[in-house]
Amino acid sequence: MKIIVCIKQVPATTEAKIDPVTKRIIREGTQAVLNPFDLYAIEEAVSLKEQCGGEVIALSMGPENAKKALTEALSMGADEAILLSDRAFGGSDTWATGYALARAIETIGGADLIICGRQAIDGDTAQVGPVIASKLGIMQAANVMKTVSAEGGSFTFHRMNESGFDVVRLTAPALITVLKDINVPRIPTLRNARRARAAEIKVWKPDDIGADPAMIGLAASPTRVVKTQPQTSRNTDTFRIEGEPRDAAKTLAGELLRRKLF
Amino acid sequence: MNTNHYGYHVEIIPPKQDSQKLEEDLQLFASKLTRVMGSGFTASITDNAMGLLAFQGHECIEELGIDVDPSKILIHLNTFHTKKDLDGILDSLKRLGITSILAISGDGSPRLPKLQPDDVGAVGTASVTSVELCAYVRKNYPEFTVGVAFNPYEPPEHEFEKLERKLAAGASFVITQPIIGQNDIIDRLIEKHPDLPVMIEAWMSKKLYLLSDVVGYPIPEDAEFDPLATLESLENTYPGSSFYLSLLGFKTQYETVEQMAAAKEARS
Amino acid sequence: MKITDENDRKSYKDVWILAEINDGEIHSVTYELLGIANELAGASGCEVAAVCLSSHVTKEMTDSLIYGGADKVITVTDEKLAAFNDELECNILQRLVGKYKPEILLGAATNRGRALMPRLAGTLHAGLTADCTELSIDPDNGDLLQTRPAFGGNIMATIRSGEFRPQMATVRPKVMRALTPDNTRRGTVISESAEPSDSAGIKEIIETVKRSEATASLADAKIIVAGGRAMGGPEGFRLLEKLASLIGGAVGASRPAVDSGWIDYAHQIGQTGQTVQADLYISCGISGQIQHLVGMQSAGTIVAIDKDDTTPMMNLADVAVKGDLFEIIPLLIEELENMKKEG
Numbered sequence: 001m002k003i004i005v006c007i008k009q010v011p012a013t014t015e016a017k018i019d020p021v022t023k024r025i026i027r028e029g030t031q032a033v034l035n036p037f038d039l040y041a042i043e044e045a046v047s048l049k050e051q052c053g054g055e056v057i058a059l060s061m062g063p064e065n066a067k068k069a070l071t072e073a074l075s076m077g078a079d080e081a082i083l084l085s086d087r088a089f090g091g092s093d094t095w096a097t098g099y100a101l102a103r104a105i106e107t108i109g110g111a112d113l114i115i116c117g118r119q120a121i122d123g124d125t126a127q128v129g130p131v132i133a134s135k136l137g138i139m140q141a142a143n144v145m146k147t148v149s150a151e152g153g154s155f156t157f158h159r160m161n162e163s164g165f166d167v168v169r170l171t172a173p174a175l176i177t178v179l180k181d182i183n184v185p186r187i188p189t190l191r192n193a194r195r196a197r198a199a200e201i202k203v204w205k206p207d208d209i210g211a212d213p214a215m216i217g218l219a220a221s222p223t224r225v226v227k228t229q230p231q232t233s234r235n236t237d238t239f240r241i242e243g244e245p246r247d248a249a250k251t252l253a254g255e256l257l258r259r260k261l262f
Numbered sequence: 263m264n265t266n267h268y269g270y271h272v273e274i275i276p277p278k279q280d281s282q283k284l285e286e287d288l289q290l291f292a293s294k295l296t297r298v299m300g301s302g303f304t305a306s307i308t309d310n311a312m313g314l315l316a317f318q319g320h321e322c323i324e325e326l327g328i329d330v331d332p333s334k335i336l337i338h339l340n341t342f343h344t345k346k347d348l349d350g351i352l353d354s355l356k357r358l359g360i361t362s363i364l365a366i367s368g369d370g371s372p373r374l375p376k377l378q379p380d381d382v383g384a385v386g387t388a389s390v391t392s393v394e395l396c397a398y399v400r401k402n403y404p405e406f407t408v409g410v411a412f413n414p415y416e417p418p419e420h421e422f423e424k425l426e427r428k429l430a431a432g433a434s435f436v437i438t439q440p441i442i443g444q445n446d447i448i449d450r451l452i453e454k455h456p457d458l459p460v461m462i463e464a465w466m467s468k469k470l471y472l473l474s475d476v477v478g479y480p481i482p483e484d485a486e487f488d489p490l491a492t493l494e495s496l497e498n499t500y501p502g503s504s505f506y507l508s509l510l511g512f513k514t515q516y517e518t519v520e521q522m523a524a525a526k527e528a529r530s
Numbered sequence: 531m532k533i534t535d536e537n538d539r540k541s542y543k544d545v546w547i548l549a550e551i552n553d554g555e556i557h558s559v560t561y562e563l564l565g566i567a568n569e570l571a572g573a574s575g576c577e578v579a580a581v582c583l584s585s586h587v588t589k590e591m592t593d594s595l596i597y598g599g600a601d602k603v604i605t606v607t608d609e610k611l612a613a614f615n616d617e618l619e620c621n622i623l624q625r626l627v628g629k630y631k632p633e634i635l636l637g638a639a640t641n642r643g644r645a646l647m648p649r650l651a652g653t654l655h656a657g658l659t660a661d662c663t664e665l666s667i668d669p670d671n672g673d674l675l676q677t678r679p680a681f682g683g684n685i686m687a688t689i690r691s692g693e694f695r696p697q698m699a700t701v702r703p704k705v706m707r708a709l710t711p712d713n714t715r716r717g718t719v720i721s722e723s724a725e726p727s728d729s730a731g732i733k734e735i736i737e738t739v740k741r742s743e744a745t746a747s748l749a750d751a752k753i754i755v756a757g758g759r760a761m762g763g764p765e766g767f768r769l770l771e772k773l774a775s776l777i778g779g780a781v782g783a784s785r786p787a788v789d790s791g792w793i794d795y796a797h798q799i800g801q802t803g804q805t806v807q808a809d810l811y812i813s814c815g816i817s818g819q820i821q822h823l824v825g826m827q828s829a830g831t832i833v834a835i836d837k838d839d840t841t842p843m844m845n846l847a848d849v850a851v852k853g854d855l856f857e858i859i860p861l862l863i864e865e866l867e868n869m870k871k872e873g
Contacts, residue, residue: 127660142644166613169736228680229685242839252833252858262778
């Protein structure tokens with residue numbers, strides 16, 4: 001079975017660290033990490049390969065330093081890694097990213113299964129997976145929480161829905177996005193980590209994937225960010241309640257109700 | 263466990279999983295380890311300290327083929343592993359002849375799996391702590407000597423009660439959190455358990471504020487913190503204890519520490 | 531599709547919403563979508579249409595959508611639409627969008643909407659903004675302005691996709707306000723066929739399994755009740771579980787409580803645990819060391835209960851209650867239960 005896993009390097013913005021001197025939270029913009037949800041996609045790809053045989057190719061789009069994320073995928077057991085990297089891809093939104101990744105998947109020669117993480121923590125949009133599936137015209141299942149079977153070009157998954165899950169059967173080629181429930185991502189061994197660091201990561205340009213120049217980068221991206229503003233900071237005026245427990249509980253319940261908090 | 267009072271335990275952190283210069287870091291790890299053992303000290307190798315993913319001490323030793331004296335190595339083992347990895351680590355240590363372990367609850371991270379009570383046959387607990395880990399190792403790998411941590415910054419009743427459970431689970435030595443001077447709670451510990459080897463951690467970094475981050479409680483800021491002088495005074499205060507050195511500067515402090523150990527041995 | 535010229539731009543009109551129907555019931559988010567769609571349609575002087583893809587659509591349902599603000603209801607009824615099928619729904623919507631050319635298309639940011647809308651946007655080459663908290667019409671050019679939280683909620687970003695049509699967005703449940711149902715409202719119902727050409731390329735949905743109470747994962751929980759060392763043991767956390775289940779929340783813990791073995795690590799919040807983004811965070815006897823605060827301080831409202839009212843958490847809190855939590859929490863549960871009874 002041939003599996004392509006699409007991953008992303010993201011800024012470690014939501015990973016709060018403490019500045020030891022000022023005791024304030026550092027929202028490091030410079031540090032880049034593999035999108036945490038993608039660990040589950042890689043693990044699922046590698047464990048399916050271990051069960052069914054075949055190969056796993058890790059694919060990403062981003063700047064040159066996104067190779068770090070691909071190295072992590074190789075450390076976890078991916079066989080090959082490809083990075084789409086070029087100025088022309090810059091400014092891509094989810095549509096243009098999905099287009100480029102779909103072109104790359106076609107260039108690889110397709111796959112039986114394409115696995116993406118649930119969403120990337122920088123954008124939280126959960127869009128790129130379904131966009132890839134639409135560009136390839138293949139079946140999709142988002143929010144997969146369990147792989148029931150994968151054989152003979154047919155896959156059965158549990159897909160989360162609002163009140164439980166659906167049991168769905170997809171025919172290869174298919175794309176899934178996976179939830180954290182699906183597995184426990186392995187920690188790379190030192191041996192695999194050394195091998196991954198020595199491995200070559202291919203870098204592909206728009207020409208390498210036969211991309212239509214009008215369909216990549218900023219120009220092809222329908223969405224534009226027109227304004228950003230900081231979220232209003234928290235009110236530091238603490239409303240203090242004390243006194244008899246019964247009165248305090250009553251006041252607190254009233255306060256929760258007044259603030260429409262439940 | 264190496265109970266030689268004159269030899270220090272020196273903490274060594276294995277290379278990080280996300281190291282961008284892994285081969286270099288591995289060489290550095292190997293040279294530190296060799297140097298510590300060569301001085302007759304014990305190398306104390308951490309397990310994903312602060313929840314930061316690192317390689318395991320045993321795999322670094324095996325993969326690099328480092329020639330080790332297993333009696334001079336103490337391996338930290340925390341509760342953030344799968345059962346399979348835990349047994350894998352213990353089996354590798356057995357193969358290497360390493361038999362000293364420090365069982366700690368450890369620092370988690372979303373990336374790290376956590377042992378579940380069923381994994382270690384623990385009943386009546388919602389979470390696997392160092393107590394259950396210690397009991398598991400002692401039961402299934404009786405050849406290991408297991409030490410545990412003691413934190414004098416936690417509320418003492420709670421900490422002493424937990425220590426009793428750790429000892430009941432088979433712990434046979436204790437390593438404290440770093441202190442920078444005489445400490446009432448540690449005095450109480452030594453008084454209460456005169457036969458229990460208590461190893462005192464000494465903070466070898468000049469950055470005292472990092473210590474307050476590690477222990478989670480504010481420690482009075484001392485602008486003139488001198489780790490080596492502090493170590494010396496701690497040794498005078500606690501002559502019956504051995505010392506665990508964290509964040510030791512291999513370039514700046516190591517030789518002095520070696521001389522201190524030699525002087526101590528000569529004095530005795 | 532990218533707009534070619536002014537005539538092309540003008541050929542797109544109306545605001546569409548995708549009705550969210552589960553088990554033949556219209557999900558409340560549908561009415562919230564109708565509410566915001568009415569505001570947008572009012573600003574640009576066009577109509578609101580609700581699109582219902584379902585195995586079963588009744589007159590009651592279409593009436594209810596009209597009373598809730600739809601001028602038109604477009605229904606597609608087919609057995610195959612009983613459970614959510616990404617490929618099939620996308621094919622149908624692609625056809626309907628081509629036929630009617632809506633200017634704006636809104637969906638719910640539910641599991642279905644978050645899978646279907648990007649597939650459709652990919653097919654149509656349209657802009658899609660996920661999880662909008664605000665939507666408005668730019669008075670200068672009539673474009674849809676879409677505001678959403680970014681970077682873990684630290685920044686609000688406003689996005690437009692004015693050169694492409696339709697302009698698509700998803701909205702989380704309970705963010706927009708529904709209109710008061712008005713049963714004097716009238717609207718038209720248009721029935722369209724599913725026209726499934728064949729089953730090629732369409733997945734098979736074997737069965738749908740319901741889970742009694744899908745326990746909210748901590749990271750996604752909107753309400754969290756968290757306890758620290760002051761809980762004294764596993765029994766203390768039972769009390770918190772009771773409060774949490776009453777108000778639809780999840781239970782969290784500080785590290786000392788987890789390290790004591792009172793509750794599983796999966797509940798640990800903070801630097802070496804999970805980072806959460808709750809609307810309401812009720813901290814019970816957690817002093818608020820920085821290691822814990824980094825994991826939870828982006829909460830919408832923080833309520834702290836503690837004997838000691840000088841702790842960092844009590845100072846950070848929006849509402850701080852000084853007292854014995856073993857007295858206050860049972861009484862709070864009582865009060866909340868009474869309120870629930872009284873509606």
